[in-house]
Structure formats: C-alpha cells, structure tokens
Amino acid sequence: MKWRRSSLSLRTRLYLFSGGILTLFAVNVATHVWGSFARSESLIAYRDAVNAAQLITDLEQSLEDNRQQVLVLATLRETTEDPLGVDEREVALAELNTIEQRLRRLGALGGEGTEDYYRRLHDSASKLLLDWRSFYSDYNNRSVVLNMESATTYNDAFQRLQELDQRQAFLAVQRSNTIDRTISITDRITVFGFVTTIAVTMLLVIALIRSTNASLLRLKTGVQRFGSGDLTHRIDAGRDAGEMGDLARTFNDMSAKLQSAIEDVRDAKANADAANAAKSMFLANVSHELRTPLNAIIGYSEMLQDEIGDPGELDRDQFHHDLGTIIFSGRQLLSLINDILDLSKIETGKMLVTAEWFQPAALVFQVCDSLSPLLSQNSNQLELDIDSNMPELHSDPGKVQQIVTNLFSNACKFTQNGTIKVSAHWRDDELRISVADTGIGMTDEQQSRVFDAFIQAESTTSTEYGGTGLGLAIVKQFCEMLGGHITLDSAPGEGSTFTVALPAVQGSDRAIV
Amino acid sequence: MTATPSKLLLVEDNEINRDMLVRRLSRAGYTVVAAGDGAQALDKMRTEQPALVLLDMNLPVKDGWTTCQEARADEALTNIPIIALTAHAMDSDREHALSIGCTDYATKPIDFPDLLKKIERLLTP
Numbered sequence: 001m002k003w004r005r006s007s008l009s010l011r012t013r014l015y016l017f018s019g020g021i022l023t024l025f026a027v028n029v030a031t032h033v034w035g036s037f038a039r040s041e042s043l044i045a046y047r048d049a050v051n052a053a054q055l056i057t058d059l060e061q062s063l064e065d066n067r068q069q070v071l072v073l074a075t076l077r078e079t080t081e082d083p084l085g086v087d088e089r090e091v092a093l094a095e096l097n098t099i100e101q102r103l104r105r106l107g108a109l110g111g112e113g114t115e116d117y118y119r120r121l122h123d124s125a126s127k128l129l130l131d132w133r134s135f136y137s138d139y140n141n142r143s144v145v146l147n148m149e150s151a152t153t154y155n156d157a158f159q160r161l162q163e164l165d166q167r168q169a170f171l172a173v174q175r176s177n178t179i180d181r182t183i184s185i186t187d188r189i190t191v192f193g194f195v196t197t198i199a200v201t202m203l204l205v206i207a208l209i210r211s212t213n214a215s216l217l218r219l220k221t222g223v224q225r226f227g228s229g230d231l232t233h234r235i236d237a238g239r240d241a242g243e244m245g246d247l248a249r250t251f252n253d254m255s256a257k258l259q260s261a262i263e264d265v266r267d268a269k270a271n272a273d274a275a276n277a278a279k280s281m282f283l284a285n286v287s288h289e290l291r292t293p294l295n296a297i298i299g300y301s302e303m304l305q306d307e308i309g310d311p312g313e314l315d316r317d318q319f320h321h322d323l324g325t326i327i328f329s330g331r332q333l334l335s336l337i338n339d340i341l342d343l344s345k346i347e348t349g350k351m352l353v354t355a356e357w358f359q360p361a362a363l364v365f366q367v368c369d370s371l372s373p374l375l376s377q378n379s380n381q382l383e384l385d386i387d388s389n390m391p392e393l394h395s396d397p398g399k400v401q402q403i404v405t406n407l408f409s410n411a412c413k414f415t416q417n418g419t420i421k422v423s424a425h426w427r428d429d430e431l432r433i434s435v436a437d438t439g440i441g442m443t444d445e446q447q448s449r450v451f452d453a454f455i456q457a458e459s460t461t462s463t464e465y466g467g468t469g470l471g472l473a474i475v476k477q478f479c480e481m482l483g484g485h486i487t488l489d490s491a492p493g494e495g496s497t498f499t500v501a502l503p504a505v506q507g508s509d510r511a512i513v
Numbered sequence: 514m515t516a517t518p519s520k521l522l523l524v525e526d527n528e529i530n531r532d533m534l535v536r537r538l539s540r541a542g543y544t545v546v547a548a549g550d551g552a553q554a555l556d557k558m559r560t561e562q563p564a565l566v567l568l569d570m571n572l573p574v575k576d577g578w579t580t581c582q583e584a585r586a587d588e589a590l591t592n593i594p595i596i597a598l599t600a601h602a603m604d605s606d607r608e609h610a611l612s613i614g615c616t617d618y619a620t621k622p623i624d625f626p627d628l629l630k631k632i633e634r635l636l637t638p
Binding site for chain 2: 284287288289291292294295296297298299300302303306307325328329
C-alpha cells in the first residue's frame with residue numbers, strides 16, 4: 001500500500017511533522033521520568049534495608065548491654081542488700097522502652113519476606129523484655145524470688161535478631177542488584193529513545209522536504225513546459241491537496257485561458273491569411289478573365305487595321321463578321337466587369353435590394369424569350385412549364401431577372417442537343433423557379449464548390465464552355481439577399497436542376513442578407 | 514522528314530482567339546496548323562512536325578503545362594521550340610512555364626509584333 005503523503009496539503013504536512021516531533025519528545029520525557037521513578041523506588045528500598053541493618057546492629061548492642069547489666073545487678077542483689085535506686089530503675093526501664101521502640105521501627109521497615117522473621121524476633125524479644133521489666137520491678141521486693149531470665153530466652157531473641165539481620169543483608173544485596181539493573185535498563189531505554197527520536201525526526205524532515213520539493217518541482221516543470229510553448233501541458237493537480245493543489249489548479253485554469261486566447265489569435269490570423277490569399281487569388285483570376293476577351297478585341301482590331309491597309313478589294317462580309325467578334329468580346333468583357341462589380345458590391349454590403357410588386361410569370365417568360373438565341377448555339381430545345389396565374393411577388397425584379405438569366409445561360413452552355421426545361425410555380429407561399437438541363441451534370445464534389453466565385457466544375461470547364469465562373473456565385477448571393485435559397489440536384493452525365501425558392505414578400509420571414 | 518521552316522502549330526481552345534491568330538500568322542507568311550486541346554496538340558506535333566509551337570496553357574482534355582512536359586519527355590518532340598501563351602500575367606507563371614520546358618512566354622492580350630520577333634528569333638538557325 002502506497003502512502004500518498006503528497007496528497008496532503010502543505011499545512012497538514014507541517015502540522016503532522018510538528019506533531020510527530022512533539023510526540024517523540026513527549027515519549028523521551030516520559031521514559032526519563034519513568035527511569036527516575038524506578039531508580040528512586042529502588043533507592044528507597046535499599047535505604048530501608050540499610051537502615052534496618054543499622055537498627056539491628058544497635059539492637060544487638062542494646063540487648064547485649066542490658067543482659068550484662070541484668071547479670072551484674074542479679075549478682076549484686078544476691079551478695080548485697082542495696083536496693084535499686086529509683087533513678088537507676090527509671091533509666092533501665094527507659095532503656096527497655098528504647099529497645100522496644102527500635103523493635104517497632106524495625107518492624108515498620110520490614111521489607112519483602114521479612115515478616116515471618118520479624119514476628120519470631122518480636123515474640124522472643126517481647127518475652128525477654130517482659131522478663132527484664134519484671135526483674136527491674138521486683139528487684140527491691142525481697143520476697144519475690146527473681147525469675148532470672150534464662151539464657152535460652154536471650155539466646156533465642158539474639159538468634160532471631162541475627163536471622164533477621166541476615167535476611168535484611170540478603171535483601172540489601174538483592175535491592176542493590178535491582179538498582180544496577182534498573183539504571184542499566186533506563187539508561188538503555190533513554191539512549192534508544194533518543195536515537196529513535198533523532199532517526200524519526202530526520203526521516204520526517206526528509207519526507208517533508210521531498211514531498212514539498214516534489215510538489216514545487218511539478219509546478220516548476222509545468223510552468224516551464226507551458227512557458228516553452230507546450231500550450232496543452234497541464235499540471236497533475238490531483239496529486240497535491242491543499243495549497244499546492246490549488247496553485248496547480250489555478251495555474252491550469254490560467255493555462256487553459258491563455259491557450260484558448262492564443263488559439264483564438266492563431267485562428268484569427270489563419271482566417272485573415274486565408275481571406276488575404278482568397279483576395280489575391282480573386283485578383284489573379286480577375287486579371288486572367290479580363291485578358292481573354294481583351295486578347296480578341298485587340299487582336300482583331302489590329303488585324304483589321306492591317307487588312308484595311310492592304311491593296312485590293314476589301315472582303316466586306318469578312319470585315320463585318322470580324323467587327324461582330326470584336327463587339328461580342330467587348331460585351332463579354334462588360335458583363336464580366338459587371339459581374340465582378342456585383343460580387344464586390346455584395347461582399348462589401350453595398351448591393352441594394354429594390355423591392356416592388358411584379359408578376360413573376362411574365363418576367364420568366366420575358367427572360368426565356370430574350371435568351372432563346374442561346375438555344376440554337378448547342379442545338380437545344382426549350383420546354384416551358386410556367387403557371388401564368390401566379391399571384392404577384394414583392395421582390396427585386398432586377399435580381400430575379402439576373403438569377404433566371406444566369407441559370408438559363410449556364411444550362412444552354414453545358415448542354416448539347418438536349419432540352420432546357422424552365423418551370424415556375426407557386427408552392428407553400430413561395431415562388432419556385434427551376435431550370436433543368438440534360439447536360440454534362442456534376443459530381444458531388446463539383447456540386448459542393450459550384451457556388452464559389454471563379455469556380456466552374458473543372459478548371460478545364462471554363463475553357464471548354466467559357467464563362468466567368470461568377471454567375472452561380474452571384475445567383476446564390478442574390479437568392480439569399482431576397483430571403484430565398486437555391487438548391488442543386490445533379491449527377492454526372494444526367495444533367496443538372498437548379499431550383500430557386502423565393503418568399504412571396506421579400507424579407508417577410510427571412511432576414512435580408 | 515524534316516520540319517518545314519515556316520510551319521507553326523497553334524494550340525488554342527478559344528475559337529475567336531484561335532481564328533484571329535491563325536489569320537494574323539498566315540498573313541505574316543507562316544503556314545499555321547491549329548489544335549484545340551493538349552491531346553490534339555501532341556498528335557499534330559508528331560504528324561505535322563511543326564518548326565515551332567504556340568501553346569495556350571488553359572486547355573481542355575490535357576492542359577498546356579502537361580502537354581509541354583510530355584513533349585519535352587518525348588525524344589522526337591523535345592527539340593521543338595514552344596512559346597507559352599497565357600492570360601496568367603504573374604512573374605511566377607512565366608518562371609513556371611520556363612521551368613517546365615517552354616522556350617519562351619507571351620502574355621495575353623498578345624503583343625503581336627513582339628510575338629513575331631520571338632518566333633523569328635527561335636526559327637533563325
């Protein structure tokens with residue numbers, strides 16, 4: 001099991017560290033107090049034993065002295081008639097009391113296992129003292145035959161005293177050994193406790209330094225990696241609790257915000273670059289598209305200028321045809337310039353919508369009629385399906401006209417020996433105009449780009465079919481400006497159908513773009 | 514069979530521009546063969562053996578860039594001078610055309626006297 005010390009907050013770590021040190025300190029003090037207590041206990045017991053030995057020695061001396069005195073007095077009583085003085089007797093009795101007191105003190109000092117010895121001594125000594133008291137009391141009473149204490153009683157008492165002495169001596173030695181042992185043990189415990197405290201303190205210090213350092217290192221590494229450009233780098237905030245974790249999370253929040261800000265700036269720059277590139281591309285395309293009709297205009301004009309200077313009869317029919325070519329190219333150039341201006345106006349928001357009420361069926365008829373010469377170019381046939389009873393439309397007739405014109409001329413351009421079908425109906429409060437052809441059609445990929453400016457389905461398409469590549473871009477923009485939309489249904493080789501849906505009242509239910 | 518010194522191949526898809534250049538080059542004394550796309554151009558380079566090719570770059574079927582590269586890779590056609598004709602007027606287009614093997618470059622609208630000078634220079638041994 002791993003101890004996740006680094007998951008503790010710095011404050012908790014410091015508290016735990018201090019608590020640990022204080023606990024160890026308390027344990028040391030307690031060990032020391034216990035040691036002192038054990039030593040003093042042993043010392044008291046030892047002192048008792050020593051005191052007891054001293055008392056025993058005193059008692060031995062007193063007993064011996066008293067016996068001598070009793071023996072002397074007994075001899076005196078038999079040989080003389082001198083009575084025992086009151087003072088002398090009092091002194092003697094006081095001496096006996098002293099002996100008795102010492103006996104009691106000895107009893108009070110009684111160590112472990114000395115009780116039996118003491119009781120036996122007490123019994124013998126009490127008997128002896130009783131004999132001696134009787135002796136002193138009855139000394140002057142001549143009628144009383146003094147019961148001289150027998151040697152047995154004294155010897156017995158003395159014997160008991162010595163036994164106790166030996167016992168006490170044995171206890172003193174035993175206690176002295178206990179003291180030695182206690183001192184040795186408490187010393188060892190104190191030293192062990194001290195060493196343990198130092199070791200544990202060092203371990204705690206190292207653990208604290210390492211865990212704190214690891215947290216700081218993670219922060220530092222994270223800041224450095226982020227600073228060196230690794231914007232996705234985040235600090236593992238889950239590995240630290242408390243202040244370090246908070247700091248890591250705060251840093252991560254800051255990093256996320258910075259990252260998104262930097263990415264926004266990058267995106268904005270990329271968009272600006274893309275827009276700039278698109279503008280350059282547009283300009284290059286405009287330049288290219290303008291040069292093609294200009295080539296014909298300049299080329300034919302120069303050629304006619306040369307031919308007019310030739311001697312001989314001028315081929316008037318040829319001349320007329322060539323002038324027609326120049327005019328056609330000039331018109332193509334004009335329509336191109338108009339398309340470019342229209343797109344530019346749409347892009348800069350300067351294209352205005354001028355809405356009025358008009359009859360859409362009439363407008364569609366008119367466009368088809370005026371563009372009918374285009375049909376013959378590729379041997380196409382026109383099919384009309386226009387509902388002439390449609391209600392009036394409130395929209396921009398100029399733009400609707402251009403929409404239909406562009407779709408119609410595209411259909412004619414990309415269809416050979418086929419049919420162009422133009423239908424106009426009123427459905428779901430919308431005007432639906434569709435222009436269907438049986439021409440070359442488009443792949444899905446081509447359909448997805450066909451409404452972009454300067455895009456024809458293929459780069460080679462424009463050279464095969466001509467055109468500016470702006471027509472459908474304008475149609476789409478106009479449809480959206482009128483609040484409508486355009487859809488395309490096409491497949492390669494199966495023709496294309498463009499369907500425009502326009503609201504009855506321009507801007508009624510859709511925002512004007 | 515050797516190339517006729519004055520036979521030119523004009524490759525141009527735009528009918529108006531093709532007719533105009535054919536007439537003007539014929540007027541200037543050249544025999545002009547025309548082609549409308551890159552594939553036709555390579556065929557006519559082999560069959561007609563022109564002394565020089567005027568090659569539009571924006572062609573259907575096979576564009577001018579590819580046509581030029583294939584001509585340069587073909588041993589029989591590699592030495593025929595090619596003048597690129599294009600409405601792309603950027604310096605980078607010119608460099609690109611020369612880098613893929615075009616001998617010279619002319620921008621539309623064509624400066625006809627200048628084009629004639631280029632042709633003459635390339636046809637003069």
